[in-house]
Amino acid sequence: MLTIGIGVNDMALAQGDREAGNHFATRSEVIAKNGMVAASQPLAAQVGLDVLKNGGNAIDAAIATNAAMGLMEPTGNGIGGDLFAIIWHEESGQLYALNASGRSPQSLSYDRLMEILDEKGEDDIPSYDLLSVSVPGAVDGWFELHERFGSVPMSDILSGPINYAEEGFPVSEAISSAWRGSANFLKNQPGAFEETFTIDGRGPEKGEVFKNPDLGNTFRLLAEQGRDAFYKGEIAEKIDAWMKExxxxxxxxxxxxxxSQWVDPVSTNYRGYDVYQIGGNNQGTAVLQMLNILEGYDLESKGFGSEETLHLLVEAKKLAFEDRAKQYADPDYHDVPYDILLSKEYAAERRELIGDRASRDLSSGVDVMEDGDTIYLTTADKDGNMVSLIQSNFRGMGTGFVVPGTGFSFQNRGELFSLDPEHPNVYEPGKRPFHTIIPGFVMKDGKPWFSFGNMGGGYQPIGHVSILTNIIDFGMNIQEAGDAPRWSHTGSSQPTDSADEKLSDPGQLSLESALGFDVVRALRSRGHRVQVGNSFFGRYQGIMQDHEKGVWFGASESRVDGQAVGY
Structure with missing residues (x-):
């Protein structure tokens, strides 16, 4: 079979544009000694850096950055959404994981939901309907993180975001583009979306200064009264009254x-690196399953971006996503069979299903959504603490339902329940829906090594595996690993499908154009349906610790507005 790609040893020779000789890198890594923040909005990253410089730790900086991101990139996150985080705490020498996702309404039964859907003529939970709104978990996540690990008062942490909300900030380029599209679509939703998120009924232009004083006031309440202002006080009361109306x-x-719930992260070892994810009702387990399958192949010898490497990556994704569609659900309602899903033996069995041709008939091997906007950020401090945090509204700016005076839109994460009563992810009152958002973390030889993640709905496990194989198998640095040409695949079974659904089609494989038409042609000859571009390939940030040199390396997404900053 034809193998086309660029070998790791050839990268420096092939590169003529960059002095450092890293073939795919658009820019150098950021390197700093005392601390680092990487986020998809530069001003938000600098808010977190200010917290570090003023005595806060990585946990404080992550909260501040996330609050600023909800203000500055409402197209991907906000306090109307949910949060997951993995934390390395240097003093205790332990890795911690937090599931800060919200639950469905207690008052809405499955039977009543089905009646409402029938009245509306809907087969699934609609995206932009109050049926898709679950309790926002992000704020509780902040306070859980702060209570356990924070080092400065929440008033100090939120002072930067409050100032930007009240005084305004210039909207960055990629965010402006998404914001204008969402604003045009959502401005007529019931509530205060238009007065909160638009300027004269439109989204802000690139460089236009935007203010959100209502969100600033909400942040002030949180700084002064704590999490109870959101879940037991003024904000909860406003939401209750608006929902009834x-x-x-x-x-x-x-x-x-x-x-929120502190959980034990799930993990696997990939070629000597311990890779950690949060399991349960999110898709992080798929990353580990894909790595277990891929470990049986010598990817380095096959070459980055080769037709053979890409074929194996796509087929491993298809196999893992069939289990994702059937087995990942709220652990309070479903006992996820990690002993099987993450075993090397099970990976070997699944690996046997990969042939030379694109598979088109797969199901889960255990008997028992593609789009979505998110933000990922990561922080590190002088003491060695690291935070990997991901937060989302799900679909862009969420539902567009804004309770007047609050400054934020509700998520539509409840859309990702299945309606099949036999499915582990079936809707139930008080249950957490399936989540696409996943923070990643890697340990090496018992030491924290790499905190990373990427946004992008169902793309996220693909992105995690791509970043890790680029670094571990193909020898790239962490900026180059994110800048290298990407692939994506859609068409797998979904956690919203019925329990007996399975893959019956090769799906759609998308490649960034830099991979070349020879690779496209070779993959098509294997039976893959391939398109060039015209897809979403995620957005990435990462921080790596070099214990020998005593420094942090930071990387951020070069395709959009991202920035890594350190001091």
Whole structure:
């Protein structure tokens, strides 16, 4: 079979544009001694860096950056959404994981949901409907992180975001583009979307200064009164009243009873590196399953971007995503069979299903959504603490439902429940839906090594595996690993499908154009349906610790507005 690609040893020779000789890198890594923040909005990254410089730790900086991101990139996140985080705590020498995702309304039963959907003529939970709104978990996540690991007052942490909300900030280029599209679509939703998120009924232009004083006021309440302002106080009361007025389903009691959950991260070892994810009701387990399958192949010898390497990556994704569609659900309602899914023996069995041709008939091997906007950020401090944090509204700016005076839009994560009563991810009151957002973390020889992640709905496991194989198998640095040409695949079974759904089509493989038409032609000869471009390939940030040199290396997404900053 034809193998086309660029070998690791050839990269420096092939590169003529960059002095450092890293073939795919658009810019150098950021290197700093005392601390680092990487985020998809430069001003938000600098908010986190200010917290580090003023005595805060990586956990404080992550909260500040996330708050600023909700203001500055509302097209991907905000306090109307959920959060997951993995934390390396240097003093205790342990890795911690937090599931700060919210639950469905207690007052809405499965039977009543089905009646409402029938009345609306809907086969699934609609994206931009109050049926898709679950309790926002991000704020509780912040306070859980702060209570356990924070080092400076929340008033100090939120002072930067409050100032930007009240005084305004210039909107960056890629965010402006997404914002204008979402604003045009959502401005007529019930509530205060238009007055909160538009300027004269439109989204802000690149460089236009935008203010969100209502969000600034919400941040002030949180700084002064703590998490109870959101879940038991003024904000919860406003939401309860608005939901009742607009035939919504969340109630004060849903907020009052909400709590985040500290969990044990799931992991696997890939070629000597311990890779960690958060399991349960998110798709992080798919990353580990893909790596277990790929470990059986010598990817380095096959070459980065080769037709053979890409074929193996796509087929491993298809296999893992069939299990993702059937087995990943709220662990309070479903016992996810990690002992099987993450075993090397199971990976070997699944690997046997990979042939020379694109597969088109697969199902889960265990008997028992593609789009979405998100932000990922990572922080590190002088003491060695690291945070890998991901946060999302799900679909862009979420539902577009804004309770007047609050400054944020509700997520539509509840859309990702299945309606099949036999499915582990079936809708139930008080249950957490399936999540696409996943933070990643890697340990090497018992030491924290790499905190990383990428946004992008169902693309995220693909992105995680691509970054890790680029670094571990193909020898790239962490900026080059993100800048290298990407691939994506859609068409796998979904966690919203029925329990008996399976892959019956090769799906759609998308490649960035830099991979070349020879690779496209070779993959098509294997039966893959390939398109060039015209897809979403995620957005990435990462921080790596070099213990020998005593420094941090930072990387951020070069395709959009991202920035890594350190001091």
């Amino acid at each position: 607009n035939d919504g389903y969340l109630r004060y009691e849903d907020f009052e009873n909400h709590s």
